[in-house]
Structures are given as C-alpha cells and as structure tokens.
Amino acid sequence: MDRLPPDLQHVSPHSWLSEELKQSYEERIARKGFFELYVSKLAMQKMINHSKMLGREEREAMGFMLGDICRHESHGFVMVRDIVTGDLLSSCDSVRFDHGNLQGLFKELDASGFDYVIVGWYHSHPGFGCFMSKTDMKTQSTLFSERFHSAIVIDPVREEIMAFRLRGKRCAPLDFSVYWHELETPYRGKKIMRRSRVLRRDRR
C-alpha cells in the first residue's frame, strides 16, 4: 500500500538495542530519515511479554509478525502491526510450533481481524544473546525468504533485541524502529477479512 512512513515524532529506537545498534539507528536517521522495518509499540510489547513469560521457565518463545508491506515513492518498508503465536514445543535453546496442535495459532490468525500479511517471525534466546543460529537461518531461508520478511530475536534475560533480514545467503542485522500513533489501533477499524492460512507470497 502507498503510505508515508511514520514521522520522526512517532518513532524511537528500542531501549534494548546495544550501544552499537543505537549508533547505527541514529546514523540511519541522519542519513536517510526512514527505516525498512517499523514495529508498532503494541506488537513489540506482545513479543517482549511473550519472551519474558517463557523466559522465566527457561523456554524460548516464537510467533509470526503480521503487518503491511508499504511503499512511498522509491522507499519500500514494512510495518508490523501485531503478532500471533500458538502452542509451542520449546526448551531453553529450541522452539517450534506444536504441529499436533496448530488450531490455537490458526484461531489467532483468524481472529487477528485485519487484512494481514505475515511479514516475518520473532523468537527468543533466553540468556544467550541475539543472533541467528544455523536452525534460525534455515527457517529464514525456507519460510521467510521474501524481500519484506524479517526476523526479530529477543533475549529477555540480558534485555537485548535485534532484527535480521536475509541478504544473499546470510542474515544481516537490520535497523528498525518502534512506532506509535495515538489515533491508530492496529486494526484501523477495518472489517474482518479472513486470509488463507499459508505464508502469503503474492503481495509485495
């Protein structure tokens, strides 16, 4: 969809960014003034809460990020508006959806209530830092290989966060911004539209 990226009064760096990433964020603002990835405060809070909750049991959290693929003039960007998750089989260093019980996830997807695109995924590394493991890379390159797909990794114990995107064969860190709009709910009053339960590849 054609829309303006959030203005600079309504964006901020995540407080869990490392000093190096904070600097990269500021440089990006100075150089370009916009980002390729914006995450709503609401979606961010849900991801953090989920990661903290399972982190207390020394388990990883995971879910999908839902949002819009946007463009304004020559600038393409993604806005994450909400997240969904389901029953997880997770331990301290691995996580996957419980394939025997995907109903919860599908129910959440159906209930999400806006015309969403799955724009990526998030998961947590409780206590061992933010990076893309070999397994994570495989997940990224098989399920999230579109240009608009990104991954967010959260360490709720060290309080660290990073975003990644596939660049060629590797996953590179991606500067992102948290955004909010006082008047905007994640659903913007849109009527409920159900989408097919597959990762959508037909919209750029």
Ligand SMILES: [Zn+2]
């Ligand atoms: Zn991982």
